[in-house]
Every structure is written in C-alpha cells, then in structure tokens.
Amino acid sequence: xxxxxxxxxxxxxxxxTQWIELIRSKPNAVLGLATGSTMEPVYARFIESSQNQxxxxxxxxxxxxDEYLGLGPDHPQSYHYYMQQHLFGALHFDxxxxxxxxxxxxxxxxxxxxxSRQIHDLGGIDWQLLGIGTNGHIGFNEPGTPFNSxxxxxxxxxxxxxxxxxxxxxxxxxPTQAITMGLSEIMAAKxxxxxxxxxxxxxxxxxxxxxxxxxxxxxxxxxxxxxAKIIVDEAAASLLPAEAFRQ
Ligand code: GLP
Numbered sequence: 001x002x003x004x005x006x007x008x009x010x011x012x013x014x015x016x017t018q019w020i021e022l023i024r025s026k027p028n029a030v031l032g033l034a035t036g037s038t039m040e041p042v043y044a045r046f047i048e049s050s051q052n053q054x055x056x057x058x059x060x061x062x063x064x065x066d067e068y069l070g071l072g073p074d075h076p077q078s079y080h081y082y083m084q085q086h087l088f089g090a091l092h093f094d095x096x097x098x099x100x101x102x103x104x105x106x107x108x109x110x111x112x113x114x115x116s117r118q119i120h121d122l123g124g125i126d127w128q129l130l131g132i133g134t135n136g137h138i139g140f141n142e143p144g145t146p147f148n149s150x151x152x153x154x155x156x157x158x159x160x161x162x163x164x165x166x167x168x169x170x171x172x173x174x175p176t177q178a179i180t181m182g183l184s185e186i187m188a189a190k191x192x193x194x195x196x197x198x199x200x201x202x203x204x205x206x207x208x209x210x211x212x213x214x215x216x217x218x219x220x221x222x223x224x225x226x227x228a229k230i231i232v233d234e235a236a237a238s239l240l241p242a243e244a245f246r247q
Contacts, residue, residue, distance in 0.1 A: 001223070002209065002230045002244040004237045008038075008197040011231055012045040015129070015193060020049060022127050022191075028059040030119075032128035032181070033087070034139075035064070035079045038195050039131060043086040050091060057093045063119055064100040065130070065139040066180040069153060071103045077167050078103060101151070101179035108153050112179060116151040119185055128189035132196050134204050135159040136217040140180035143216050149182035183221055192228040194219065196236040205232055206239035 005011045022029055033039075050057065064079055073080035080100050088098060099118060105111035119125060130138050135157060141149065142157045155177055156164075165171040186192065196205055204219075211217040213224055222228040232240070 001228060002205075002232060002237075002240060004232055004234065004240075004245055006234055008041045008233050009045075011195060011197065011233055012041040014231070015042050015195065016045045016049050018193070019046060019127070020053065020055060023055060023057070023060060026126060027056060028061070029126045030122050030124070031060060031062045032125040032130075032186070032189055033062050033064050033083065034129045034131050035066070035082045035086075036131040038197050038201075039129065040086055042129070042195070047087065047090045057091055059097075060093060061097040061122060062093065062099060063115075063125060063181070065186075066178050067101040067103045068175040069103050069108070069177040069179055070175050077173075103175075103179065105179075108179065112151040112153065115179075116182070116185060119151075119181070125185070125189035126191065128186060128192045130186070130192060130194040130219075132194060132201065132204060132208075132219055133160055134163055134200060136204055136208060136211075136219045138183075138186060138194065138219050138222075140178040141183050141186075141218045143218060145183060145215060145218055147183050147187075147215060147221055150184050151179065151181055154178055154180055183218065187221060187225055190227065192222060192225055194222060194228065194230045195232075196230070197233040199235040199238065201232070201236040202239045205230075205236050209240055209244050 067079045071078035101115055135143055140154045161174050165174045168174045208219050211220045213220045
C-alpha cells in the first residue's frame, strides 16, 4: 500500500492524473479534500491541468476534512481561506457544492451531525485526499479517536498545536479545537490517497508501517481499507524498509 515517488512534484503529477480521470469518468463525483502544505503542489498542478484541459467542475461536490473551531472564512489561517487561496479561487467549482465545516457554527453538535448526513446523503466520498500529522492523525482525528467516529469536535493534541502553530503569528492564537470528519466517513470513501512528503514525515511513515491497526495510530485504520494508497516522496520514505514497497 506504500508507493514511492522521487519528489512532491512527481506525486502531484500522479495524483492529478488520477483526479482528472475520475472527474472525466464521473462528472458529479464527490471529493474529500485536505489542507496543509503537502497539498499545495497538488492543488497548483490541478489548477494548471484543469485549466489547460478546460475541465468542467460544475457538477463536482467537495467536502473538506476539517476546520478550526472559532476561525471564520476570512481568517488567513482558516481552512476556508486556505482552500480559497490554493484551489477554489482559481477555478469554476459550483460554490453551492463546496462544503467545509463551519468554524463559527452556533450549535456544534448539530452542525457535525448535519455535515455527516450531507456526506452520507450524497452516497459518501468517491475520492479522498489525506495528509498526515506527525503523530499519525488524519483529518484532525488525533491518537485515541475511536475508529467508529463520525464528524465531531476534537481537542487538538499538544503535538498538533506545536506542528501547526508555525502558521500562526504566535502560538497563543492557535485554536485548541477543531471540527473534523470522523474515521468512519474517511473509511467509507471508495478510494483514499494519503500523501506524505518531506523529512519531517519520515518517522511517522516508519511508525505507520510498523504499527498494528490501533486507535493510537489513527492512519493505521487505512490498512483495512480496500482501496487506500500511501504515497511518499524520497524524503518521507527514508526510514521505510524496501519491503514496504513490494505490492
Ligand atoms: C493538519 C490537517 C491535516 C493535515 C496535516 C498535515 O493538521 N488537519 O489534515 O494532514 O495538517 O499538514 P502538512 O501537510 O502541512 O504537514
């Protein structure tokens, strides 16, 4: 389930080729999208290719994995803002079909239930992009999250707050909670691509490879997914044994 590419650009090329094939074969596909620096080359490549090919995106629905609780769409560190900057702002998606958790919702429990229902009512996610935290989180499902979790509010772990505070002017501005898709919505996706690039992901890739399927390593649940790929560049692959890449 591990696939190695020389560079983040080569990964972007591979992922975007699959992404465009999916949209061509299913113009009303439901996409699960992720944020983070890992996704930036992928979104840049997708913008370029879909513009060159004049791809019709008007029937596509997107669900983002997560959003910080307390940040509105205009906050530069919100995931709404990230998606606008890195993907949606440059392309003609139907804005009514772009879905992200609302970090400013009044009734969080109700909002989570509604977000989960929306995904379910569209038949689930066809194609899910994932990054990974250095502690093995996917979305914001931190270590210890039950495997049967649905969209929910999480208390961000200390490790995640340290990792992600690099985006905030000072760490005290970093939110302590987020809304995330649960592990059950992620596992229900028909196809999952987890991307990890850079030397700072090498240790978590080795941990994931050696880990049993356990809630302490949220990404390990993907070992039970029938169609999940873990895609790494050379730097993130540096602590993985050669057997990891034998299919
Ligand atoms: C955040 C997001 C995750 C993402 C992770 C990795 O914590 N909630 O979905 O996978 O960042 O981010 P990066 O790609 O910047 O390493």
